[in-house]
Amino acid sequence: MCKSFSAQRSLHASPSALGGARAVRSPRGARQVAAATGQAAAPPTTMPSYKLYYFPLPGRGEVARLCCAVGGLELEEVRFPFDQWPKYKAIAPFGQCPFLEVDGTFLAQSAAIDRYLAAEAGLVPKDAFQAALADQAYNLCIDILTPLFDTFKVKDEAERIKAREAVVAGPLKEKLGYAETLVAKAGDGFVAGPELTYGDLHLFHALSTIISGWMDGVPKTALDGFPALQAHRNRVASVPQVKAFYEREDNQDDMRQAYKPNA
Amino acid sequence: MCKSFSAQRSLHASPSALGGARAVRSPRGARQVAAATGQAAAPPTTMPSYKLYYFPLPGRGEVARLCCAVGGLELEEVRFPFDQWPKYKAIAPFGQCPFLEVDGTFLAQSAAIDRYLAAEAGLVPKDAFQAALADQAYNLCIDILTPLFDTFKVKDEAERIKAREAVVAGPLKEKLGYAETLVAKAGDGFVAGPELTYGDLHLFHALSTIISGWMDGVPKTALDGFPALQAHRNRVASVPQVKAFYEREDNQDDMRQAYKPNA
Known part of the structure; x- marks a missing residue:
């Protein structure tokens, strides 16, 4: 039921101080249609610029970064420290x-x-049901991570660790199962078939987060007893573009050591 | 990066006691490719059967139901009472x-x-960025509803109402803004352009839930001061297929009275 999109481009126009807008839209969709119909390809235009604003940690920014790394999309990143959050908020x-x-x-x-x-990077299956399986895994990972991330709201350290231990023994164990x-x-294969999808990247990120030791109360051994998950994590970590991403100089923080093969 | 999906079809095969599996896959994808390439259409096959298992309330099942109603997809529903949940769990x-x-x-x-x-019903924009805008609105609605749904975990009634009042005055007001x-x-228009998408259906559902009076502590007036949201809710409620859905005999519960135009 959807035809055009130009009317929506002004919904969240960014302040020019934060980066110049490009007027030319990605020809990706047009090229795909042209390829499918055998028509001449659209004339070359500028590819869109992608700029991600997030903290330096993996957190809720890592799947976007990984999609770009795996799909060969150029991603500009603004990784800002926590004390600069008010400015970006x-x-x-x-x-x-x-x-x-x-x-x-x-x-x-x-x-x-x-x-x-993921769609721009070719990491969403074309088949609707297969795409749904990728979405299913992606959203299961939200259920895996959210209760852990929620514990950051607990201010007292001892209480926070206790809350995490309860998550690990209860909902986390269930969801990992x-x-x-x-x-x-x-x-x-992968969660939606024989090819890697963004569902796998989210699972890889969730599992690596869990074994990172980044959250006191979540032991690095939390994946013991889940051999298929450990194998999956290693399989994704060994994808050449993923491996290369964690060899990059700006990804050498302690937490991301757990994102490497056999971590 | 995704080619076939048949290997995944057995991931969650349902017990035969709950309904016979159909061996024939939707020809939707094949037909679309055929149309785009000008090839002869695939021979007619059985359309997929969609069967939704959920409680009788709108909750987390209503957007799926609405997508089918708007898109003209036949949806079989198993609406089971809460006391039968263990059986379906x-x-x-x-x-x-x-x-x-x-x-x-x-x-x-x-x-x-x-x-x-939504994809099967034609309610996901073809353009990748426009689809992302629909996703953006869809996920904002998760942020709107989740803190309210979470209050059901509070067992004491007075505490539960107090928790909801805090949500209404704080995060809900912010997200609605x-x-x-x-x-x-x-x-x-709609959240992703001139055409209705599943992002609009989720927003419609979230707003209708809020004014339904279904949750003690969430006043029916909670949308006062949000005129664009009220207009959007009425616009979606007035879509003929949506209107017809809430005229159906099985949708005449008290809560769904709030899903009608000018509720």
Whole structure:
């Protein structure tokens, strides 16, 4: 039921001080149609510029970064320290981060950003049901990570660790069990079929976060007993573009050591 | 990066006692390719059967139902009372509902179900960025509803109402403010352009839930001061297929009275 999109481009126009907007839209869709119909390809135009605003940690920005790394999309990153958040919050569409700037237009919500970049990167299956399986895994990972991330709201350290231990023993164990079944049935494949999707990248990120030791109360051994998940994590970590991403100089923080193969 | 999907069809095969699996896959994708390339259309085959398992209330099942109603997809529903949940939890892929059965295969996660059915119903924009805007609105609605739904965990009634009042005055007001800005800028259009998308259906559902009086502590007047949201809600409620959905005999519960135009 959707025809044009130009009317929406001004919804979140970014302040020019934060980067110049490009007027030319990605020819990606046009090229795909041209290829499918055998028509002449659209004339070459400027590819969109993608600019991600987030903290330096993996958190809710890592899947977007990985989609770009795997798909060969050029991603400009603004990684700002926590004390600069008020400055960026003022321009964040929904007062949250990450947010993405695409040719001068802002896009909020990590799930929307991740899926958009995944589509641009060729990491969303063309088949509707297969895409749904990738979405299913992606959203299961939200259920895996959210209770852990929520513990950051607990100010007292002892209480926070206690809360995390309860998450690990309860909901986390349950959700990881579902993920284990999903991945075990996929065999040597991925969560939505034989090819890597953004659902796998989110699972890889969730599992690596869990074993990173970044959150006191979540032991590095939390994946023991989930052999299919460990194998899946290693399989994704070994994808050449993923491996190269964690060899980059700006990804050498302590936490991201857990994102490497056999971490 | 995705080629085939047949290997994944057995991931969540449903027990035969709950409904026979159909062996024939939707020809939708094949037909679209055929149309785009000018090839002869695929021979007619059985369309997929969609079966949604959820409680009778709107909750996390309503967007899926609305996508089917608006897109003219036949949706079989298993609306079961709360006391039957243990029976269905045993077959739910991730121990959660709603879940969807597609030709005998289960799909979990409401966000994956909604987007899948929206795609089948033609309610996901073809343009990648416009689809991202629909996703952005869809996910903002998760942020709007989740803190309210979370209050059901508070067992003491007085405490629960107090928790909801805090949500209404704080995060809900903030999130509705972002939604108001989004919709106001869209003018007479919708959240991702001139055409209705599943992002609009989620927003309609979230706003209707809020004014339903279903949750003690959330006043029916909670949308006062958000004129663009009220207009958007009425616009979606007035879409003929939406209107017809709420005229159906099985949708005459008290809560759904708030889903009608000018409710």
